[in-house]
Amino acid sequence: MFSALVDSPQFSAGRSAAGATGRREERPSSDQPGLCMALLDSKLTIRQANQDFFRHFATPAESSVDVLAAPPSESATTAPDVCGRKFRDLVHPSVRQPLMGQFERLLKGRRDRFAAHVVALRPTGDAFTGSLAATAVSGAAHDPASVLVVMRSGQGEEDDAVVAPRKKLLSEIDARILEGIAGGLSTIPLASRLYLSRQGVEYHVTGLLRKLKVPNRAALVSRAYAMGVLTVGTWPPRVVEDFIK
Structure with missing residues (x-):
């Protein structure tokens, strides 16, 4: 053939x-x-x-x-x-x-x-x-x-x-926060899960928005999927290990 x-x-x-x-x-x-x-x-x-x-x-x-x-x-x-x-x-x-x-x-x-x-x-x-x-x-x-x-x-x-090459973009805590946001968690549940203060979560979220060059959390998730940072076809959302420092 x-x-x-x-x-x-x-x-x-x-x-x-x-x-x-x-x-x-x-x-x-x-x-x-x-x-x-x-x-x-x-x-x-x-x-x-x-x-x-x-x-x-x-x-x-x-x-x-x-x-x-x-x-x-x-x-x-x-x-x-x-x-x-x-x-x-x-x-x-x-x-x-x-x-x-x-x-x-x-x-x-x-x-x-x-x-x-x-x-x-x-x-x-x-x-x-x-x-x-x-x-x-x-x-x-x-x-x-x-x-x-x-x-x-x-x-x-x-x-x-838009597709990111395989490089270490995120710290471990940033990856967990991105997964939580993609899974629908707000700041307080994220803070409780990750043993952070509310201000600590907001600090990391602001850093993620700046790093992925997006204006809000919804765009952050969309951009992460478009770049291949979040694994397609899995739930709960998971960051691809290749992108974690």
């Missing part, structure tokens, strides 16, 4: 310049978001991918390699920093848990495909948003033997700008 997709326009466009010279086509302009495609095995390890996938996820030295021009048996050695990695490692921590849950249902045969919003990570640690579609590829026993993943990144820089 993947071999057939390699011959599709999305793949062949990236390979048209590769031939006897072994040279690859120049990278498309940044205003033309690529269609990233990869084949994962039953353990969600990346086995094959197209050039757009490597442009997004390979290190600069490796992304210049024409992976699909090499035989499949050479893929793992052609770009070792991508092929052989777990797909979960390319996904932002804020969406990792619910996304892996959907993959699990796919591999257990509970569904044939799914589509989801995704926040992915470049090798630099910067995050970008996009859409993902995953389809189960059946083996000889009709059980899912692999998964075809198709990702399309956002249409412009504004789609990436």
Whole structure:
């Protein structure tokens, strides 16, 4: 199935310049978001991918390699920093848990495909948003033997700008306060839970508003989810550990 997709326009466009010279086509302009495609095995390890996938996820030295021009048996050695990695490692921590849950249902045969919003990570640690579609590829026993993943990144820089890279943004107490606000707690219950004074809670809330550049608590929660600081798909709300100092 993947071999057939390699011959599709999305793949062949990236390979048209590769031939006897072994040279690859120049990278498309940044205003033309690529269609990233990869084949994962039953353990969600990346086995094959197209050039757009490597442009997004390979290190600069490796992304210049024409992976699909090499035989499949050479893929793992052609770009070792991508092929052989777990797909979960390319996904932002804020969406990792619910996304892996959907993959699990796919591999257990509970569904044939799914589509989801995704926040992915470049090798630099910067995050970008996009859409993902995953389809189960059946083996000889009709059980899912692999998964075809198709990702399309956002249409412009504004789609990436709000998502925070993985860095230590919050202290432990700030994280607990943000979780409480996202869970609907007001100042007094927060103070009681965290053994702080009311003024202490207000001090940390003011710092959070300033740090995330928002005017009020409602915007603080919305901004935290948009940045990936709060984990998607969990209750009560939880700050992603990667953002805690």
